Amino acid sequence: MTGAGVVHNRRPPRLNHKKSRAGCQRCKARRVKCDEVKPACGGCSRHQVPCVYLKHEVSKTASAEDSLSPHAISQDQPQPKLPINQVLTPPTNNDPITSDDILDLPESRQRRLLELRLWHNYVTVCATPFHAAAPKTVLIEIWNNHLPHIAMRHDNLLYTIYSFSATRLLRDSPDDIELINAQRVYLSLALREQRKAVIQFYTQAEEADSLCFTSIMMTMNAFGSLQERNRNPYKPPIDMLRLGIGACAVYEEALKGARKFPSSKIVTFIENQPFFVSIPRMFDEEHRGPFLGILGPKNAQGVYEDSELWNPEVREAYECTLSYIGTMYTAVLDGETLHQMCTRIAAFALYVPKKFVDxxxxxxxxxxxxLAHFFSIATKGSAHWWVGQTPMREVQGLRRIVPQEWQRHMRWPLVMSGLEPV
Structure with missing residues (x-):
């Protein structure tokens, strides 16, 4: 919610060029400029592969996007109860299609078969880890029964499931162009439908459930999509963290509405998991005890000696993040179940302070x-496919960019990740 090795040639670097609005499917997936020659473009001809052009309706798409802008809402329309600017999350590492680049999805046998494949993979494979690992049967019922039923009536959750399922299938078929496109297209559609759902949200139980479960699954999908990302040169996964910030804003507001309804599945979901029950005390000072060395010593007046921490906002962001990491470490020491550990991994992007991400x-x-400490503890969830080898690879990447004078603080994450002996 164990991956294949890194496929370096699947995600070439973005080139500085204007986007091709009518390029072929393969060039779109590879994110390179298409010369739009028909019946086969230069790139496909050079690689001797089939060249497929899909129908685009760019102007229609742009118009639809504009209609969802907060500035385009008529004064006569009901005003949204959620901060819709928070829903406009940045692209994640599986690069959703942008508004001027989205592929049209006409009804066809090919689309029906693709969606059937994605749905079948979700219900038979993606949810499987929760069958044995969930601590209570109510969670199994939610993940494998209620959640699919909600998705059938709410496209934001349905399209997120499709994208999430494509991410899983790409573990075994990393060069499958159809899956690469499906992962990106359905994420784009999920983001658009999530924004629509926010605008139309009137605190009905199932609407709140769809918003909350979509937010949770988007963070899981964003983490899972880090597996094959290009780490040379290494850059921290900022997009994944920022998506979590936007998803959290929607999740928390929708949850307030969901609590009004006894039938809400998201309320049942969180009340049956230790992680969510512990949230009120998650950022207490006691949790960051094992990692206080990262903050450095305090003087006689109890003030940190490092001037970076004299800024209250900066200090609070660091302290909150360390407290969260501390709760994860305590969970490992307490032998918490794999399911609960993965819940903590996915929720990191939801609850980490925005200032820390900055x-x-x-x-x-x-x-x-x-961040290296977080990923090193996250290696304990590697048995779940969407966690996989990502945490270890992120620790390796962070090791390369941490300045020499801070390398002594990397010793613990490297040992915890199994990258160095004890």
Whole structure:
């Protein structure tokens, strides 16, 4: 919610060129400029592969996107109860199609077969880990019965399931162009439908459930999509972390509405998991005890000696993040189930402070070291396919960019990840 090795030639670097609005399917998937020559473009001819052009309706798509903009909402329309600007999350590492680049999905036998394949894979494979690992049968019922039924009536969750399922199938078929496109297209559609659902949200139980479960599954999908990303040169997974911030804003607001309804499945879901029950005390000072060395010493007045921590916002972001990491480490020591550990891994992007993500993007050494600590503990969830070998590879990448004077703080994550002996 164990992956194949890194496929370096699947995700070539983005080139500096204007996007091709009518390019072929393969060039779109490879994110390269298509010369749009028909019946076969230059790239496909050069690689001696089939060249397929799909129908585009760019102007129609752009119009639809504009209609969902908060600035385009008529004064006569009901105003959204959620912060829709928070739903406009940035692209994740599986690169959803942008508004001027989205593929049209006409009804066809090929689409029906693709969606049947994705749905079958979800119900038979993606949810399988929860059959044996879930601590209570109510969770099994939600993941394998209620959630699919909700998805049949709410496209934001349905399209997220399709994208998530494609991410899983790509583990075994990393060069499958149809799956690469499906992963990106359905994520784009899920983001659009999530935004629509926010605008139309009136605190009905099932609408709240669909918003919350979509937010959770999007964070899982974003983490799972890190598996084959290009790490040379290494850059921290900022997109995954920022998607979590936007998803959390929707999740928390929708949850307030869901709590009004006894029939809400998301409320039942969180009330039967230790992680969610412990959230009110998750950021207490006691949890960061094992990792206080990263913050450094305090003077006689109890003030951190490092001037970076004199800024209250910066200090709070670091302390909250360390507390979260501390709860994960305690869970490992307590022998928490694999299912619950993976819940903590997925929720990191939901609950990490935005300021911390900003500092990771700025490549501040202390933030990078903390991120390495998170990923090193996340290696304990590698038995779940969507976690896989991603945490270990992220620790390896962070090791390369952490400055020399901070390398001593990388010793613990490297040992925890099994990259160095004890």
């Amino acid at each position: 500092m990771v993007e700025e490549l501040r050494p202390r933030a990078l070291v903390m």
